[in-house]
Amino acid sequence: MAEIQIKNIAKSFGAFQALNDINLTIADQEFMVLLGASGCGKSTLLRIIAGLEVASSGEVWIGGKRIDHLSPKDRGIAMVFQNYAVFPHLTVFENIGFGLRMKKLPNDEVTRRVERVAGLMHIEMLLKRYSGELSGGQRQRVAVARALAMEPDVILMDEPLSNLDALLRMEMRAELKGVLAESKTTAIYVTHDQVEAMSMADRISVMHQGDIVQAASPIEVYRDPAAKFVASFIGNPPMNFLPAKPAGPSKWQVAGQTFDGPNTDKAVLQFAIRPEDMQPAEQGLVATAKIVEPLGAHLLVTCQIGDALFRVILDSDAVVKPGQSLTLAPQPDRVRWFDPDTTLAVA
Amino acid sequence: MTDAAVNDVSVDTRKSGRFLYGASVVFLCAWVIVPIYFLLINTLSSPETVNSFPKPFIPEFDFGSLQFFAGFSGMLTALKNSVIVALLTMIMSIIIGAPAGYALSRFDFPGKGLFRMLILLTRAFPLPLLALPLAVMFIQTGLDDTAFGLALVHTTLAIPFAVLITFSLFSGIPIELEEAAWTLGCTRLTAFTKVVLPLILPGITASAIFAFVISWNEVFAAAVLTIENRTLTAFLLQNLDTSPLHLKFAGGFILVVPALIFIFAVRKYLFAMWGIANR
Numbered sequence: 142m143a144e145i146q147i148k149n150i151a152k153s154f155g156a157f158q159a160l161n162d163i164n165l166t167i168a169d170q171e172f173m174v175l176l177g178a179s180g181c182g183k184s185t186l187l188r189i190i191a192g193l194e195v196a197s198s199g200e201v202w203i204g205g206k207r208i209d210h211l212s213p214k215d216r217g218i219a220m221v222f223q224n225y226a227v228f229p230h231l232t233v234f235e236n237i238g239f240g241l242r243m244k245k246l247p248n249d250e251v252t253r254r255v256e257r258v259a260g261l262m263h264i265e266m267l268l269k270r271y272s273g274e275l276s277g278g279q280r281q282r283v284a285v286a287r288a289l290a291m292e293p294d295v296i297l298m299d300e301p302l303s304n305l306d307a308l309l310r311m312e313m314r315a316e317l318k319g320v321l322a323e324s325k326t327t328a329i330y331v332t333h334d335q336v337e338a339m340s341m342a343d344r345i346s347v348m349h350q351g352d353i354v355q356a357a358s359p360i361e362v363y364r365d366p367a368a369k370f371v372a373s374f375i376g377n378p379p380m381n382f383l384p385a386k387p388a389g390p391s392k393w394q395v396a397g398q399t400f401d402g403p404n405t406d407k408a409v410l411q412f413a414i415r416p417e418d419m420q421p422a423e424q425g426l427v428a429t430a431k432i433v434e435p436l437g438a439h440l441l442v443t444c445q446i447g448d449a450l451f452r453v454i455l456d457s458d459a460v461v462k463p464g465q466s467l468t469l470a471p472q473p474d475r476v477r478w479f480d481p482d483t484t485l486a487v488a
Numbered sequence: 489m490t491d492a493a494v495n496d497v498s499v500d501t502r503k504s505g506r507f508l509y510g511a512s513v514v515f516l517c518a519w520v521i522v523p524i525y526f527l528l529i530n531t532l533s534s535p536e537t538v539n540s541f542p543k544p545f546i547p548e549f550d551f552g553s554l555q556f557f558a559g560f561s562g563m564l565t566a567l568k569n570s571v572i573v574a575l576l577t578m579i580m581s582i583i584i585g586a587p588a589g590y591a592l593s594r595f596d597f598p599g600k601g602l603f604r605m606l607i608l609l610t611r612a613f614p615l616p617l618l619a620l621p622l623a624v625m626f627i628q629t630g631l632d633d634t635a636f637g638l639a640l641v642h643t644t645l646a647i648p649f650a651v652l653i654t655f656s657l658f659s660g661i662p663i664e665l666e667e668a669a670w671t672l673g674c675t676r677l678t679a680f681t682k683v684v685l686p687l688i689l690p691g692i693t694a695s696a697i698f699a700f701v702i703s704w705n706e707v708f709a710a711a712v713l714t715i716e717n718r719t720l721t722a723f724l725l726q727n728l729d730t731s732p733l734h735l736k737f738a739g740g741f742i743l744v745v746p747a748l749i750f751i752f753a754v755r756k757y758l759f760a761m762w763g764i765a766n767r
Contacts, residue, residue, distance in 0.1 A: 243673030
């Protein structure tokens with residue numbers, strides 16, 4: 142059992158506050174992705190869990206044991222680094238077996254475990270090579286194999302795929318997900334790539350300026366963003382926003398149209414909808430098409446509603462010309478509302 | 489002006505530029521190589537040829553001069569002293585310099601910039617300025633005329649280079665390699681011995697050899713601080729006015745060759761010290 146509890150973790154570098162009071166519980170065998178733009182504190186949080194960075198305050202517990210005062214080697218973790226950190230002076234075999242040798246395991250046990258994880262990562266034929274003779278993707282596999290060979294309680298990954306080219310990244314993404322699910326370890330995975338996060342995670346923690354804005358399943362983060370930041374960070378293109386004014390109880394007026402909305406006494410709200418949740422219709426928001434981008438699978442149209450730019454994804458058979466007027470109906474159950482003051486979602 | 493004329497001008501400039509470049513290269517090479525070549529010819533000639541005129545341009549491969557050199561009273565002792573002092577310098581400058589280089593590359597501490605400056609500053613004082621007070625102090629402490637005392641002074645001269653070379657070497661080793669080792673069961677010390685040390689050993693060797701050469705070539709402190717236990721440089725300097733020409737050539741040759749070979753062997757790391765990538 143390796144449940145991870147992060148309690149009130151804060152970290153400052155001089156005057157810069159990298160993390161403010163982070164609280165997060167990661168269940169045993171859960172695949173948690175920390176997602177955020179660079180500088181949001183996600184790597185710092187990971188390094189604090191690993192013991193490579195010391196928190197200014199707070200506690201880290203793994204499997205019911207407080208570990209934040211222990212050195213990295215005593216925490217039951219293994220880590221995969223962004224630049225792989227494969228030791229150049231050792232063969233692939235010795236790299237994977239490095240941690241096992243440090244544990245003073247008998248030779249045949251080391252060989253057994255190295256061969257098992259090498260098989261898992263499909264690098265059996267590289268065991269005698271040195272890191273200088275490997276491609277980036279192969280090095281990456283060695284780094285993951287080395288972490289898996291430790292049979293750790295928790296595996297920590299710091300943007301492990303970001304140095305690979307796009308095609309390889311997609312391939313490794315799926316493979317890594319499978320291997321980790323099979324290994325039954327708890328995993329924390331740091332990335333700035335939302336596609337990676339969505340496709341791999343059991344749960345995503347979206348981080349922004351040293352805070353966790355939302356920690357939820359990928360689909361929940363996508364459908365029900367807890368804050369405007371999440372709505373505009375996740376999704377490509379991101380959510381659309383339009384100002385809304387009250388028009389009676391639970392009624393809101395958006396660009397001349399009236400929608401059912403939350404029952405609050407706010408003077409202004411923001412209406413939000415994903416680009417793919419709009420359809421051309423008889424009645425709806427009236428928009429002027431500005432830019433039309435045929436993307437093959439669908440048609441991306443950037444249009445204008447009032448002062449605001451608004452993106453919609455239409456079927457690739459749709460015929461739209463710049464300057465053309467469109468009437469777009471939002472799918473009612475996909476409309477979300479945000480409070481512009483707190484930037485939080487309003488139900 | 490027509491296009492052809494423009495082209496002619498640019499071709500002319502390019503030609504003369506290339507000539508200037510070639511000439512400079514030849515000149516600079518000659519500047520370094522010609523004296524060393526004369527040294528070689530005269531060393532490998534018999535004493536008679538050395539003292540005659542005109543000199544040959546091809547060495548005779550006569551070992552008379554070198555034999556005379558080896559037989560000269562005190563010369564071999566001086567050579568031995570040189571080696572001992574240089575070895576001591578090498579060991580001390582690495583023991584002191586490498587940890588300083590590691591600290592500079594891996595830790596942030598207040599006064600880091602100042603520390604780096606101060607290291608370089610030890611080279612700012614002319615040795616004659618330091619040698620006399622040092623001589624007095626060494627006589628008071630009994631360090632005068634010992635190989636260890638001289639090695640101390642040479643270590644001071646070599647340390648800036650040892651620190652800077654090892655600093656750049658340690659900086660070239662990604663911290664993630666050490667961090668990976670820590671997460672794989674290493675302490676700070678075992679991560680160093682199992683990961684960093686094997687990677688850095690060639691560079692440390694280079695820095696040690698450079699310290700050796702600095703000590704090997706140093707004359708002034710050696711001449712002031714030793715009397716009985718002279719190093720080869722100091723010994724040759726002492727006998728400069730009385731020794732025959734072929735002895736000077738042979739001595740010069742014996743001094744230059746190891747330094748040349750060593751510097752050539754470690755040139756890659758010296759470039760690294762100056763931040764020039766040479767891969």
